[in-house]
Amino acid sequence: MNETFMGYRRPNGSVGIRNHVVVLSAMDNVNGVVKKISSQVKDVLPITILYGRGQFGQDNDLTINTLIGMGKNPNIASVLVVSLEKVSAKKIADGIAQSKKPVAYLSVQDCGGSLEAAYQGSKIALEMVLQASEQQREECLFSELILGVECGGSDTTSGIASNPAVGYVADKVVDSGGVVFLSETSEFMGAEHVLAERASSPDVAKKIWAAVKRIEDDAKSRGVDIRGANPVPDNIAGGLTTIEEKSLGAIMKGGTAVIQDLLEYGQAPTGKGLYLMDTPAPASESMTALVAGGAQVILFSTGKGNIMGNPIAPTIKISGNPKTVKTMIANIDLDVTGITEGTENLSQGGDKILEELIKVCSGKKTKAEVLGEEQIAISRIQPTV
Amino acid sequence: MKRQAIVMNDKDNVATAVTDLQKGLEAVVEIKSQITQIAIQEDIPLGHKFAISNIATGEDIIKYASVIGQASENITIGMHVHTQNVMSLRGRGDKVIDGRDINE
Known part of the structure; x- marks a missing residue:
């Protein structure tokens, strides 16, 4: 490509x-x-x-x-x-x-x-x-792109349509020599086996298992079921029953490439290809890390609807939920409901996203950008003194 | 033509409704390349799952060819499969008693 x-x-x-x-x-x-x-x-x-x-x-x-x-x-x-x-x-x-x-x-x-x-x-x-x-735009290659992929307000249509369609574009970016970041560590839980199998080395696979274990041990130490925090109530209303189900759908947005490494929160990649990044799941914290790692643009998949964008990297909202694309059209850039309903295949939906991605990279604004639905939130890991 | 539900993988024992399905409907579902009709036993909202085979208490719920949880009661074909009859097996801090995970 x-x-x-x-x-x-x-x-x-x-x-x-x-x-x-x-x-x-x-x-x-x-x-x-x-x-x-x-x-x-x-x-x-x-x-x-x-x-x-x-x-x-x-x-x-x-x-x-x-x-x-x-x-x-x-x-x-x-x-x-x-x-x-x-x-x-x-x-x-x-x-x-x-x-x-x-x-x-x-x-x-x-x-x-x-x-x-x-x-x-x-x-x-x-x-x-x-x-x-004074600075002018010039022609640049896809290999110079770092694409962040994110999901928020997910439901089961995310795993059927918008996440795999975003994953299709992620694969294109990797094939072109670019970088893709897949984050939100708690949403690897229940899908680690799929990710670890695609790790570039046994060490990377071990890092993936360890990062998820850290989140799960933390949930256990708090003495409560993670369900309610992830999946959140709107995920559950949208048909997502467990974190395992949510994760298996969520990881599809990263595509199918070999996983080069698991980066720390906000860390820049050391090479090209698909990288995981260890971040919390909420969109503002996760996208802040993606942008700190160098992502210029974010593809954001949503089911029930999440309006969040990042102020530095334009955020393109994609949904395959036929109700959400009607009720929240002011916040959804692309409609892939055809994939959900079986009237459009994955590559047709994916190509639509790719076309929009190129336009946005060249200057077209996203809805979150125009409406200012944007927030930075840097994660905190220890209390202040 | 718009479909009513989708099975993500041949190994799955649940289908996901892609439109609201009413109780009593004979839903058309493609299972292992065969067009099959399943009698819907309860209203299934868009995005929610229903069983495409009988699943006994304690059996795995399979979607995307992976385990997404365990049946907490007997589920029969056409029933709504969700939080009321599926337990998650992960991140269960509520199952830790005196620092010990009762699942382990």
Whole structure:
């Protein structure tokens, strides 16, 4: 397959499908400043977070690495990092600067308060937007793409139609020399045997089994049935009876390729092909990790309907539930109900997604993007002190 | 033509309704390449499952050729197969008593 799209070439050679200028909070106490800057300077994408202060150890590493990973994402032309103090701001800015894109930082304490920080930040953002606006799209190859696949608000039509159709496209991206991320570790539970069989080595297979065991041991340590949290009530209403059933349907969205490795939350891939990523299942946390790992675009399969998108990577919503595509049409980009009802085969539905993917990579907006149904949520693994 | 239900794999003992199926309907289902009619015993909403063979208490529920749970009561052909008669075998923290998994 020789599919191409029109993308933005970055200084380090990577390719973006959007040209965002991001103002990034390093911690929650500066979110107001980030919002002030984005209200003064048009065409800035504000990324605010919760927490970020008083985190330490593994939990702090995860937050810092995710912020750096997001900043490095090739959909972003340049970044202004805002923090309360300069140590954290500089650390994150230095990490992002490894990608050779323009990065600046400011500390609210050193600026002399939030109004002064918003003023200084707006001046920096203004120059960044002007500079980014000069960049033109150029022809890029599918092999330069990192595709994230996600599902949310799943029901049994997800496993029949939208997940396998997304998987069909995932296989095309892998065949073209690109990368695909499949995440949501709790939704490997009951389907580990299928994934482990496709692992590139016995070590990778062991990592898959161990990651799922960690989730299951955690569920056991809490003394409650995981059913209710996963599957969630709308999954159950949609006919998904157990986590095993949900998982067997969910993994289909990753396609059928060899699994190269299991990456940590937000980790960049070390090569090409299909990678698993160890993330929680809820869409905001999972997609934040996919984007920190470098995903430029996300195919999002839904049954009962989930409106969530990612602000950095355009999120294409696909459903094979004939009721949802009628009732939630404002949030569904593509209808694959033909696969559910047997009037369309998998490749017909899959090709429709592929065509839309190329359009979105070349600049067409998704519904979540236009409506702003977008959220960043960095997972936390330990309490703050 | 639109189908009424789908069996994901020849090894499965459940079918998934792809439209709302009313009690009493003779649902047309393709099982192992054979067109078969199954009498629907209870209303089956779109996306929900019904048995395509009799499944006794404790037997595996098979979908996608894999185990998706265990029957918690006897299920007969055409019955609704869901949380009321299927137990999950995974992530059962509620089955841990004094730190010991009673399933193990």
